[in-house]
Amino acid sequence: MSGCPYFEKRHLLFKNKPPTAEGEEDASQAGVNKASKGGIIYGEYLQLDKIVSAQVLQSELKGNKIHDEHLFIVTHQAYELWFKQILWELDSVRHIFITGCVRDERNMLKVNNRIHRIVMIFKLLVDQFSVLETMTALDFFDFREYLAPASGFQSLQFRILENKIGVPDNLRVPYNRRHYRDNFKGHESEMLLATEQEPTLLKLVEEWLERTPGLEVDGFNFWERFEINIFDGLNKEKENIEAMEDSEDKEEMMLELIKQKELFTSLFDEKRHDHLLSKGERRLSYKALQGALMIYFYREEPRFQVPFQLLTSLMDIDTLMTKWRYNHVCMVHRMIGSKAGTGGSSGYHYLRSTVSDRYKVFVDLFNLATFLVPRHWVPKLNPNIHKFLYMAECCDSSYCSSEDSD
Amino acid sequence: MSGCPYFEKRHLLFKNKPPTAEGEEDASQAGVNKASKGGIIYGEYLQLDKIVSAQVLQSELKGNKIHDEHLFIVTHQAYELWFKQILWELDSVRHIFITGCVRDERNMLKVNNRIHRIVMIFKLLVDQFSVLETMTALDFFDFREYLAPASGFQSLQFRILENKIGVPDNLRVPYNRRHYRDNFKGHESEMLLATEQEPTLLKLVEEWLERTPGLEVDGFNFWERFEINIFDGLNKEKENIEAMEDSEDKEEMMLELIKQKELFTSLFDEKRHDHLLSKGERRLSYKALQGALMIYFYREEPRFQVPFQLLTSLMDIDTLMTKWRYNHVCMVHRMIGSKAGTGGSSGYHYLRSTVSDRYKVFVDLFNLATFLVPRHWVPKLNPNIHKFLYMAECCDSSYCSSEDSD
Amino acid sequence: MSGCPYFEKRHLLFKNKPPTAEGEEDASQAGVNKASKGGIIYGEYLQLDKIVSAQVLQSELKGNKIHDEHLFIVTHQAYELWFKQILWELDSVRHIFITGCVRDERNMLKVNNRIHRIVMIFKLLVDQFSVLETMTALDFFDFREYLAPASGFQSLQFRILENKIGVPDNLRVPYNRRHYRDNFKGHESEMLLATEQEPTLLKLVEEWLERTPGLEVDGFNFWERFEINIFDGLNKEKENIEAMEDSEDKEEMMLELIKQKELFTSLFDEKRHDHLLSKGERRLSYKALQGALMIYFYREEPRFQVPFQLLTSLMDIDTLMTKWRYNHVCMVHRMIGSKAGTGGSSGYHYLRSTVSDRYKVFVDLFNLATFLVPRHWVPKLNPNIHKFLYMAECCDSSYCSSEDSD
Amino acid sequence: MSGCPYFEKRHLLFKNKPPTAEGEEDASQAGVNKASKGGIIYGEYLQLDKIVSAQVLQSELKGNKIHDEHLFIVTHQAYELWFKQILWELDSVRHIFITGCVRDERNMLKVNNRIHRIVMIFKLLVDQFSVLETMTALDFFDFREYLAPASGFQSLQFRILENKIGVPDNLRVPYNRRHYRDNFKGHESEMLLATEQEPTLLKLVEEWLERTPGLEVDGFNFWERFEINIFDGLNKEKENIEAMEDSEDKEEMMLELIKQKELFTSLFDEKRHDHLLSKGERRLSYKALQGALMIYFYREEPRFQVPFQLLTSLMDIDTLMTKWRYNHVCMVHRMIGSKAGTGGSSGYHYLRSTVSDRYKVFVDLFNLATFLVPRHWVPKLNPNIHKFLYMAECCDSSYCSSEDSD
Secondary structure, three states: OOOOOOOOOOOOOOOOOOOOOOOHHHHOOOOOOOHHHOOOOHHHHOOHHHHOOOOOOHHHHOOOOOOOHHHHHHHHHHHHHHHHHHHHHHHHHHHHHHOOHHHOOOHHHHHHHHHHHHHHHHHHHHHOHHHHOOOOHHHHHHHHOOOOOOOHHHOHHHHHHHHHHOOOHHHOOOEOOEOHHHHOOHHHHHHHHHHHHOOOHHHHHHHHHHOOOOOOOOOOOHHHHHHHHHHHHHHHHHHHHHOOOOOHHHHHHHHHHHHHHHHHHHHOOHHHHHHHHHHOOOOOOHHHHHHHHHHHHOOOOHHHHHHHHHHHHHHHHHHHHHHHHHHHHHHHHHHHOOOHHHOOOOHHHHHHHHOOHHHOOOHHHHHHHHHOOOHHHOOOOOHHHHHHHHEOOOOOOHHHHOHHHO | OOOOOOOOOOOOOOOOOOOOOOOHHHHOOOOOOOHHHOOOOHHHHOOHHHHOOOOOOHHHHOOOOOOOHHHHHHHHHHHHHHHHHHHHHHHHHHHHHHOOHHHOOOHHHHHHHHHHHHHHHHHHHHHOHHHHOOOOHHHHHHHHOOOOOOOHHHOHHHHHHHHHHOOOHHHOOOEOOEOHHHHOOHHHHHHHHHHHHOOOHHHHHHHHHHOOOOOOOOOOOHHHHHHHHHHHHHHHHHHHHHOOOOOHHHHHHHHHHHHHHHHHHHHOOHHHHHHHHHHOOOOOOHHHHHHHHHHHHOOOOHHHHHHHHHHHHHHHHHHHHHHHHHHHHHHHHHHHOOOHHHOOOOHHHHHHHHOOHHHOOOHHHHHHHHHOOOHHHOOOOOHHHHHHHHEOOOOOOHHHHOHHHO | OOOOOOOOOOOOOOOOOOOOOOOHHHHOOOOOOOHHHOOOOHHHHOOHHHHOOOOOOHHHHOOOOOOOHHHHHHHHHHHHHHHHHHHHHHHHHHHHHHOOHHHOOOHHHHHHHHHHHHHHHHHHHHHOHHHHOOOOHHHHHHHHHHHOOOOHHHOHHHHHHHHHHOOOHHHOOOEOOEOHHHHOOHHHHHHHHHHHHOOOHHHHHHHHHHOOOOOOOOOOOHHHHHHHHHHHHHHHHHHHHHOOOOOHHHHHHHHHHHHHHHHHHHHOOHHHHHHHHHHOOOOOOHHHHHHHHHHHHOOOOHHHHHHHHHHHHHHHHHHHHHHHHHHHHHHHHHHHOOOHHHOOOOHHHHHHHHOOHHHOOOHHHHHHHHHOOOHHHOOOOOHHHHHHHHEOOOOOOHHHHOHHHO | OOOOOOOOOOOOOOOOOOOOOOOHHHHOOOOOOOHHHOOOOHHHHOOHHHHOOOOOOHHHHOOOOOOOHHHHHHHHHHHHHHHHHHHHHHHHHHHHHHOOHHHOOOHHHHHHHHHHHHHHHHHHHHHHHHHHOOOOHHHHHHHHOOOOOOOHHHOHHHHHHHHHHOOOHHHOOOEOOEOHHHHOOHHHHHHHHHHHHOOOHHHHHHHHHHOOOOOOOOOOOHHHHHHHHHHHHHHHHHHHHHOOOOOHHHHHHHHHHHHHHHHHHHHOOHHHHHHHHHHOOOOOOHHHHHHHHHHHHOOOOHHHHHHHHHHHHHHHHHHHHHHHHHHHHHHHHHHHOOOHHHOOOOHHHHHHHHOOHHHOOOHHHHHHHHHOOOHHHOOOOOHHHHHHHHEOOOOOOHHHHOHHHO
């Protein structure tokens, strides 16, 4: 920003200067003025003529200028700017997956960083409510009437964002009894439909998880080994309990053991998984779930370190989106009350209904916490598997390493 | 934002609905769709066509699209959006002062809220660095060369902001040995000059402080009473020390007492004040300083409660602007190193030199902490003064209470 | 903190020094070392021997030291430290109300600042989750077993906090089918019962609101005037609509008008209010609600400025407590999954059920947004009422102005 | 925290339950109460008797209880709690390095996560100032006199933290003209000396960087290749410029080229490096600097992805510590003014002098940004080097993989 010395290059590829022994006093004035020599300047570069001229108050147009409407506009514009940035990152990550470049594991750093950047932006967006919250219900009331029928629901970028991450069409809460897409005009509705048909981040991550090294049935065969270990473990547990003297404790432990067995029996039941999938209670394929669990258990293996971070960041996105929704609900409650929406809009109650696990795309990653087991139940890696968990795959095609690829 | 039910009014002045006994499930769908009936919709209202089309990558134009340049642009645009909002609030507050509407004490709530809003925006702007910090020096290096000679220094809105708050022209650090204004093109340079000539927030607050009730020489005469109390207190202190047995402690206490006396003698020395003013080490007039100190000591009196909050918020702005500058320095250090600027730009060192008390407009309010005294040294209020510290001034002219006035 | 120069006084009442012309270099070394002369030092003052020795890992005691348990302990201890501070502020505010000192309006600044401080602490507590979230479900799993049957539900300070603010006993979600108090041991259970019987912040605010100047039936009589204005307004509205040509729009507007009328009829129906009170859907008395609405509408009157801020801060506390609960739910989902609690604990689902308006103590203040009306429907103040809205009440008893009073 | 369902295990190794089809209503009550069965409970586990009883107000002891002193104590205790946690993480990371376990690259995830956790804690500590800032200078003045001679400078944990990270003894700003250690009592002074003599994080990272694969002179020999490429590049640049027609631009470009050459000549000058080292302007050995630069340029190679993150996190720690110091300065300015310290303590000016690059331990990592070059100047990796940049080193000794090792 101010005095920001970023933009200094012109002719040479680079022109850093050798450190000198100058004192600070001089150093702060050591620059050369170049703005006068032509080239793009700050305001043009950022197209500020567009950005800072886009605040038109409806209240003013209607002859009753209300001061706080300006804040309302700027806040929403800031949200939309950041949504654009999130889409930029999301599209680039999806592109790396779609083109297969993710198989070159050098690209995992990029994928991880960009997903992490989305996380940081969402954190900012959650904090950003604190600014709009300086407007009271009474200030808002003064210009609210001029805004109809505009509604935040109509944020196209936010709906696209949800679609591209993987909020499924059929799990969405309807809006005023209509399918969400029917609340948009023709052109926008088509764009939404189109994004629903593109591969979602969820789908792409799923395919990648299905390829997790170690799952191969003719190789390490993690899933089979894991199943064996678990039931061995549970059986030993059972023997231990049976050897105890009769007591209330013993009874209780036996009951719990039975429940554990049911839990894991359900984990290894592919049909049940598919049934939950069909109901939307699970989102990842059976194979992808195995991959995720494998990454969880072997997260310290060099090849899994960054993938494990990635799974964590995906949960961060889900969590932050849901916090964002909840912060939104809280603000709306304060602005228009809880009952306000029963007429002209479904406001508070509609929003509250979206703060739900239905909108958590990577809910399976959270629920894997249910299936954690003690470290010594996890199948040991043998030297062979070690080798390939230490050796990353690469691909020297310039295609995947060049910036153009994303 | 999404599903935001703000915009619901159309024909009636208001149309909240009576609470019903509907369960949540139904309540979330109880709205009526109005978008189809015409009127402005979200994207038009926010002029999103401008906002989200203003990201043109210089690297792409020059045939080498660099992914991270998009973040760089969006971040700066978000800063500029918020600068616009800060200017909006600042202008409205200055207007209330300039028109004299601040004398109607009903307007103090507005003044205070809007200054507080600026505080909240600056907090967000400080946090916002965390997003740009997801870009590494190496990512930045890839497109830095395309940006010359644009520089964050050229942010017109930020310079105007500084001017309107009250950063004085003659205390500014030169930029590359030039007067700050000479780094701007003709039209912008004129705008800057114009804002230097408008009444600054500092100046307006100064005039308001000079009118603090209780300063009247023919009334409560705070300053004289305060001076008397202080020197009485110090003399009693001296007597107490002199009555002590000789010891190292006594000696030290006496030395400290002498320093205290010097300190307060300097406080009541108007000529010294004016000398410090001329050097830029003080910024408020002698009288305004008295008003500020009076508000400090009697902050619990009803008429001074909101003024005291205002003084606190003014310090918050100073503090946050300086934190913003320092966060900026930290980011630049990481992006281009400390020595980078010795040639093409004075970067790191220029910015570091602006993290200085010279840029703290309300520095006097901070330094008043030097002149605090025990509560019992503060002149007691008598019933007469009480009355007017409990009774606010008002003015029923519709001019000052209507929204148009700001 | 480090180098923090707070603690400098010893013998004199104060000993600030006169500003000198020393350069920074010297100034940074201008102090005098006093630690050697006796008196309390930092570590003793803060009782750090207790604070930093209170981290005993259960996992270590049980022979399997798990690194991350330390974070778990420190995080919870930090929460408890801050809960203690919140209780300190809350008790002092309640004391000011209970003793009647709140009638001396000088004390409103104190009340407001302390409530605002609670707000700031809750903001920190919400942010603090980001630290514990650096622990993954797998890290937690490693030591989780050692902690039973300890549970965060058992945080006595948090339950007391809820009680003192005003979460009513009968609206609490039971914990594992038991009354919340039955989950505590004898002594603690008694303490909880005792705090339930003390005047809650809600109750004290209610009594204060009931005394809002302007409500007097033999004075300004706000409520009657307000009722008259509203129904006059609605009737004029009705005439305007009836004068329109028949159309779908007209019909819709008429329907909405009817709903408005129902809404306001319900507002002025004291019996209905008492019915909602009995069901826990309202929490403030009918009279207190009138006071709150009066403060809302006349918030710019000098006497109402700080009261209005107070009402806003009370909503902030509610909002932040509910955000804190929701952040907690999110973390638990990640740590143990959503289904985990169906056995040994009701975990995720219990917590989720507390993120509810039932736990919003000042829910009525939010819902007042439903009853906003255009500014010109609000009864005009006449000169008489003006006077007392500009003139605060005070009380010169030293009791209420001394620190001991709180 | 409240209702936190963490602590649920007792007898079995784990006892998650199979998901059931229960509705939320029931699910929230599905737990079993275990507290009554014995075992540790929340308050005992956290030793809350110590934690929440450690707030003794000096003002109260001296007969003049000042409300705000409680906040002052709790805030500092919270800082110390978190310092303890930071030391816990720091010691564990240092242990992994000291024992050589860092050579098993599986441990990089742990190292990275724990360093990242320190980053997150420092972020919280920076935010935490917002709570103490709710105390005004006047509130502080009321109890400041009771605290002498305690001083935040005396925070032993913070000094140890600085030492263990690597703030060198000889670059520290003296405190009141004395060596920092001389401000501590005998026992503490010895502890400080001892920590100065332990391997610092800086030193350990340096040794690790010196072993960066690819630096081997008989292997890939990065440094030689890099030097060749750079001077080749610069020479080609020179030819291009010489081929231009004479102009002001050409002259300027030639001047800049010469400066570039000087800059890089200095980079490859080991003697100069050692000279800067001796002055404290560089902190890493010549070899370690090479390793860091190598990781920078090849950060996408699988083996370097996590090391690159680590270098970034180390800069984060430096940046956040410096922001913490700066926030501290800002608060002190507000609390006691800028001149206050010229007598009893060097306050503001001492603190300000520590906001300096002298206190940035990893300053070399920032300054590497000065030596970035275009991607095509970076030596290409050949298939051999590729292999070992994809294949991590491991070590199967149980020593390094068990928790005891750290």
